[in-house]
Amino acid sequence: MVRHTPPMGWNSWNTFAENVNEKVVRESAEAMVQSGLYEAGYEYVVIDDCWSEKVRGKDGKLREDKRKFPSGMKELCDYVHGLGLKIGIYSCAGPLTCAGYPGSFDHEFVDAKSFADWGFDFLKYDYCYKPASVQGKFLYRRMGTALASCGRDILFSACSWGADETHTWIDGTGAHMWRSTGDIWDNYASIRDIIKLQYKILPYGGVGCFNDMDMLVTGMRGKGHVGIGGCTYEEYKLHMSVWAILASPLMIGCDIRSLNDETRELLTNRGMLSINQDARGCRAYIANEEEVRMSDVSPVFVRSLEGGDIAVCFTNLGDTDARGVLQAAQMGLSYGCGKKLCFCDVWSGEQIAMTNECLCLDMPPHTARLFRVKLK
Numbered sequence: 193m194v195r196h197t198p199p200m201g202w203n204s205w206n207t208f209a210e211n212v213n214e215k216v217v218r219e220s221a222e223a224m225v226q227s228g229l230y231e232a233g234y235e236y237v238v239i240d241d242c243w244s245e246k247v248r249g250k251d252g253k254l255r256e257d258k259r260k261f262p263s264g265m266k267e268l269c270d271y272v273h274g275l276g277l278k279i280g281i282y283s284c285a286g287p288l289t290c291a292g293y294p295g296s297f298d299h300e301f302v303d304a305k306s307f308a309d310w311g312f313d314f315l316k317y318d319y320c321y322k323p324a325s326v327q328g329k330f331l332y333r334r335m336g337t338a339l340a341s342c343g344r345d346i347l348f349s350a351c352s353w354g355a356d357e358t359h360t361w362i363d364g365t366g367a368h369m370w371r372s373t374g375d376i377w378d379n380y381a382s383i384r385d386i387i388k389l390q391y392k393i394l395p396y397g398g399v400g401c402f403n404d405m406d407m408l409v410t411g412m413r414g415k416g417h418v419g420i421g422g423c424t425y426e427e428y429k430l431h432m433s434v435w436a437i438l439a440s441p442l443m444i445g446c447d448i449r450s451l452n453d454e455t456r457e458l459l460t461n462r463g464m465l466s467i468n469q470d471a472r473g474c475r476a477y478i479a480n481e482e483e484v485r486m487s488d489v490s491p492v493f494v495r496s497l498e499g500g501d502i503a504v505c506f507t508n509l510g511d512t513d514a515r516g517v518l519q520a521a522q523m524g525l526s527y528g529c530g531k532k533l534c535f536c537d538v539w540s541g542e543q544i545a546m547t548n549e550c551l552c553l554d555m556p557p558h559t560a561r562l563f564r565v566k567l568k
């Protein structure tokens with residue numbers, strides 16, 4: 193399987209953690225279809241940690257916890273497929289998962305076969321309890337090999353949190369996406385810190401193996417397992433804008449059974465999604481890199497899109513008002529070239545023309561503006 197665009201879906205962890213169960217998964221899958229998320233492009237329903245029994249069966253295989261998943265995984269997969277969706281499961285490269293359930297270390301092939309037999313389409317693969325004796329890249333390579341020979345197309349989602357310079361080796365392991373940071377929390381500081389960790393790794397990721405900046409907290413509003421603090425509407429908009437321009441997978445973490453209109457719009461805005469899912473698959477650069485390196489100025493991200501358009505995202509990650517500045521030269525316009533750039537704000541629809549040498553925007557704290565830009 194080759195992934196040409198960042199995977200999109202929902203994952204149980206951010207809201208439910210160890211309380212994940214069959215009811216939640218079925219209802220979330222139904223909600224994904226009914227709420228319009230599926231139509232917008234969200235397709236994977238992923239069961240994270242805490243789904244299995246604490247010990248393997250006598251045959252060495254993982255078993256679902258029947259108190260949480262009474263119908264069993266095969267029937268659940270069939271149900272989710274029947275809705276037109278895909279379904280994912282979770283394991284770990286160490287002998288235990290992060291929450292202390294059995295991991296796949298030295299059981300990679302038998303586990304990949306179980307996941308395939310049940311009907312899973314996606315595996316999130318964590319990094320807790322990694323044995324010191326084996327390098328991470330070989331552990332991910334093992335599971336990549338096991339998945340490649342399990343008889344089913346399974347998207348391989350690596351989750352080694354950027355540890356051990358993940359970006360330098362993950363693409364060779366068979367992974368389709370890879371976590372570049374530690375866990376997200378539903379508060380602004382967590383979003384800001386994850387964005388700041390991206391500056392040095394922008395050239396990595398993209399088509400085939402996407403840089404996963406972690407699951408979305410949009411719409412959590414301080415509820416659920418990682419709901420510590422909550423964010424404002426503008427902070428969630430900044431979160432979506434940056435995840436979109438940096439082509440991160442979009443895995444929703446809020447409870448989609450009770451989406452309000454504001455959250456639905458943040459998750460399904462067409463202009464934002466068309467940038468995230470752009471077919472050209474280019475990586476972004478930081479236009480004002482010098483300033484970002486020298487002082488605490490916030491980045492302006494730029495990315496080429498299919499058909500010649502350009503995505504631009506102004507940010508103000510700081511706690512005070514700031515002025516975002518983008519020079520025409522940073523967008524490829526030479527003095528007197530006779531061209532102009534037209535900026536369309538994907539959230540508000542506002543059109544701004546850049547005819548002079550630069551575009552300056554007054555940016556309140558904790559905000560972003562995401563534009564699709566056309567050359568005229």
Ligand code: GLA
Nearest residue numbers: 205240241290291318351375
């Ligand atoms: C790690 C991962 C999280 C989640 C938990 C489950 O912390 O980074 O995304 O999967 O494990 O225990």
